[in-house]
Amino acid sequence: MTDKDNAVTLKEWANIAIAKHTRKIFKYEARVLQDKDSEDLHQIRVGMRRLRSAIAGFAVALELPPTVNQKNIAKIGRSLGKLRDLDVLLANLANNYRPLLPAGEQKSLDKVIKSLNKQRKKEVKQVRQTLNSKLYLNLQQELQNWLEHPRYQAIGDLSIYPVLPDLLLPQISQLLLHPGWLVGVELKEGTIQFPESLNTKAVEQLLEQEELILHDLRKSAKRTRYNLELFSQFYDDIYHYYLKQIEQIQEVLGQIQDCYVLREVLEKALKSVVAEKMPELATLLTQTRSQKWQEWELLQEEFLDDKTRKELRQTIQQPRVNSEMRDQVGGMRN
Structure with missing residues (x-):
């Protein structure tokens, strides 16, 4: 892989971007499956978004495997996003709104939070299914294969x-x-x-x-x-x-x-x-x-x-x- 100090062409910078965000996704995958820290989910979701952006931004220079496309990455990202949005919502309710409410409304809000935590357990299961799905595993394998043997369009040889x-x-x-x-x-x-x-x-x-x-x-x-x-x-x-x-x-x-x-x-x-x-x-x-x-x-x-x-x-x-x-x-x- 080309490093930033020596990269000049469109294809070299495309490779740097895709490799960076792919590594980030793989780094947090095991942590998300363990569900010990909501920040891990946030990081893998950001990695998915940025990988999708890199593929879109460098599309003219890339020749990617069939599974590695924006649609599939977005589909996986949406599954992760449901759990992440729920985590943000729960944190917002508990940390930003609850302390400002009178006791009666705090009790009502606590019931809502309890209900949302039950929903969260279901979303965690769904995320685990997604990260063990055929779609995700194929995407993972094809990204690894492409990074080992990248292919580009002719325009990729242009200076960026x-x-x-x-x-x-x-x-x-x-x-x-x-x-x-x-x-x-x-x-x-x-x-x-x-x-x-x-x-x-x-x-x-x-x-x-x-x-x-x-x-x-x-x-x-x-x-x-x-x-x-x-x-x-x-x-x-x-x-x-x-x-x-x-x-x-x-x-x-x-x-x-x-x-x-x-x-x-x-x-x-x-x-x-x-x-x-x-x-x-x-x-x-x-x-x-x-x-x-x-x-x-x-x-x-x-x-x-x-x-x-x-x-x-x-x-x-x-x-x-x-x-x-x-x-x-x-x-x-x-």
Whole structure:
């Protein structure tokens, strides 16, 4: 396997990325089966996501076995994700919300937590089945075989530097053109007009109406973030700033979405509207959504600004090439 210090071509960097994330998945596999620390599950899930991103990002250069594809990796990841989401939900309820509730609501919440822990046991069994399934074992074997004898498309022999903008700009375009950016704003003769500060009720109504489109924007931000992270070593501070901002978009919209997921889980367990059985918790959820909406508005205004969009595109088109790499690239051209 090529090391980072000597890698120049598209195929070399593809190999580095796939090997890195494959190793991470295999490292945490046994720990997840033991189910002693929820962080192990988080790490293998991240490895799956990043492997999927690497395969997508370097797809033009790769010739992979049939089983090693985005669809199969996503299927395995979804199984792991159900347990991970449940772990996050349980931690959120126990650590962030329960201490803020009155005694009566704490008792009600404890019943919900107990019910969710029973559900968690079922999800653990499902994860173990997934990691022992024919699909996962075939994926594991074919990844190992490919890393021992990798195969590439002809374009893989190109230097990575000239093609970086071609790899990244399509994903940036998808993110910037997502309709979720226009939630809550008005367009008049091509000009974007931002509303005055919305009160809590108006925010709630807007989020109820646009929940799905904002959730889809979050997924687009996540894909973009993983894609940008693949190539972060080739860019300077401005690139890393926008990478951080896109990650923040994912986080803020994710926290808004988490409130709705939490409400659905609670109402299913309580067999009642949360506001009726647990009014203090309902108020906390509303306050969280309102706070996160204010954070979202700042990001929304930044990424709808023409200067931001222009700077992001220009940054992508100007990867950093140090003198040593420039000599290597020049040597390849000669």
